[in-house]
Amino acid sequence: MTRSSSPRTVQLSRESEGVYIATNAKGDTLRFGRGEGLLSPVELMLAAIAGCSSIDVDVMTSRRSEPERFDVTASAEYVTEDGANILEDIRVLFDLAFPEGAEGDAARKRIGAALRSSHEKSCTVSRTVEAGVPVALEQAPDSQA
Template sequence: MKITIERLNDAVHMEAKNEDGVTLQMDGTGEIGGINGGFRPMQMLLAAAGGCSAIDVVGILKKQRQNPDSLQIEVTGERVTVEGEQYSEFKSVHIHFILKGAHLDEKKVSRAIDLSINKYCSVSKTLEKTAKISSSFEISSEQ
């Protein structure tokens, strides 16, 4: 696996590119010279955790013949507070799944999420070394 990062301006606006040529932009706040032109790196960690789990959950649910009409994930993270320090790791990450579908089995959804967070998601497994990872979900039958 290889990611290439290129600086886009004379400050901290960067573009990352993977081996397939797919790109994403990263930036910092105005306080450090950024223009808010992309995700901040710590936001990318949260997005990666949510995306990784989403891929797992969809795959597991498909194997269980559960097909949500839609899936939305909200990921929140709380960072360690160290007085006088601007930079710190996450101490907790919460992943909330919002699924819609008329025939979704709550037990199967719960099991899929548990398997993802605690067994399959590489990002969650990496983050759990410094952060408490938790999850929740809701199911709506409305279209």
């Protein structure tokens, strides 16, 4: 088994109560949080799952034909049990359409393989969620308690 590793980091800054700015190493930003016009962290996670697999499927199918429709819906049940919250039954639905003809047929034939490849190998986000990788919440040493 060959293993390689490369770190990924996102810095989060508070803009106001419940509103945050995430910044990646390249300086790209995303505003999110609680409130009108903002995606929530749960919605961001669903978008990340859908987005990761969408990139995989898009690359593998659009090489053959440009899609006429490429819509993806990520959904889950938000469950609260004994005061603890979790998402269950995460589902990602791909609604794709390609033009008639040989190129569209070739793209349609790749959909199943692309979904399998993304799920089993290349989508880091959904594979990490499914693996149940631990998350550590830590306080910085110089942070005020």
